[in-house]
Amino acid sequence: xxxxxxxxxxxxxxxxxxxxxxxxxxxxxxxxxxxxxxxxxxxxxxxxxxxxxxxxxxxxxxxxxxxxxxxxxxxxxxxxxxxxxxxxxxxxxxxxxxxxxxxxxxxxxxxxxxxxxxxxxxxxxxxxxxxxxxxxxxxxxxxxxxxxxxxxxxxxxxxxxxxxxxxxxxxxxxxxxxxxxxxxxxxxxxxxxxxxxxxxxxxxxxxxxxxxxxxxxxxxxxxxxxxxxxxxxxxxxxxxxxxxxxxxxxxxxxxxxxxxxxxxxxxxxxxxxxxxxxxxxxxxxxxxxxxxxxxxxxxxxxxxxxxx
Ligand SMILES: Cc1cc2nc3c(=O)[nH]c(=O)nc-3n(C[C@H](O)[C@H](O)[C@H](O)COP(=O)(O)O)c2cc1C
Numbered sequence: 001x002x003x004x005x006x007x008x009x010x011x012x013x014x015x016x017x018x019x020x021x022x023x024x025x026x027x028x029x030x031x032x033x034x035x036x037x038x039x040x041x042x043x044x045x046x047x048x049x050x051x052x053x054x055x056x057x058x059x060x061x062x063x064x065x066x067x068x069x070x071x072x073x074x075x076x077x078x079x080x081x082x083x084x085x086x087x088x089x090x091x092x093x094x095x096x097x098x099x100x101x102x103x104x105x106x107x108x109x110x111x112x113x114x115x116x117x118x119x120x121x122x123x124x125x126x127x128x129x130x131x132x133x134x135x136x137x138x139x140x141x142x143x144x145x146x147x148x149x150x151x152x153x154x155x156x157x158x159x160x161x162x163x164x165x166x167x168x169x170x171x172x173x174x175x176x177x178x179x180x181x182x183x184x185x186x187x188x189x190x191x192x193x194x195x196x197x198x199x200x201x202x203x204x205x206x207x208x209x210x211x212x213x214x215x216x217x218x219x220x221x222x223x224x225x226x227x228x229x230x231x232x233x234x235x236x237x238x239x240x241x242x243x244x245x246x247x248x249x250x251x252x253x254x255x256x257x258x259x260x261x262x263x264x265x266x267x268x269x270x271x272x273x274x275x276x277x278x279x280x281x282x283x284x285x286x287x288x289x290x291x292x293x294x295x296x297x298x299x300x301x302x303x304x305x306x307x308x
Pocket of ligand 1: 022023024025047048049069071073075101128131167193194195217218219220222244245246247265266267268269
């Protein structure tokens, strides 16, 4: 990788390369320590954190589909105070930039959570206004511009010391409008996409697979839609976009980077192939070397019209 600089700065945070573990799929980093050289990664997003501990949803939580994975975890987490005391010191030692994924069940809980994180050792906050697996809060805030601004603005206000990335929902009828509103409300970056609201029926039991009825769809099935959404937002906001959705190999990541993402996150692929992210980092470096590019910022695509 010598001679190829993969580093990228987002919201003032330097990532040694543009590959970040996606929230909810890499625990708090240490869980993968025996399988992966975690220090290779550009960054790690924590599992969605809430003010109070949550035990998550009952019943089936994961269900595979052709080319996809459905989940209904329900934000199981130890709560922010325990994360900050027990997990964060270990996570910090691993090396990659640390992004805390913040969720809430009410506006007040988002603000209080953001206040705790603002005084902590995390590098960045990823505001999750797009979780389809909780009944209150979560995705409801990410579905339209006004609702998104109602949480981004106060969280921005209390997060005076930390860069704020807002994670968008692909379930919003107008994701471009929501992204633009978040940028205007003070977000330093956008990440997209979270999972698509989906459903599966168990034909043998003749009932829905998930107790919660709906679940979030991730994996290769959603990638082309996520790439399209990154593309649509690239000229609409002047803050960096972090792209994700179905990335499993270097070519997938390059698609997002060429579509306009400054960095990528990898989620479901890690479950099947824990070393995916290391291979993606090496593959991006190899691609750049072959194309004669020395810095990530040189990766770009000639803009053509929709029919081009
Ligand atoms: C099991 C599982 C748990 C997840 N938990 C969270 C979460 O807590 N917070 C969040 O913002 N996204 C969560 N996600 C969404 C992922 O971070 C990511 O946005 C989505 O899976 C699309 O990427 P992928 O296709 O690479 O998995 C979760 C996804 C999965 C599969």
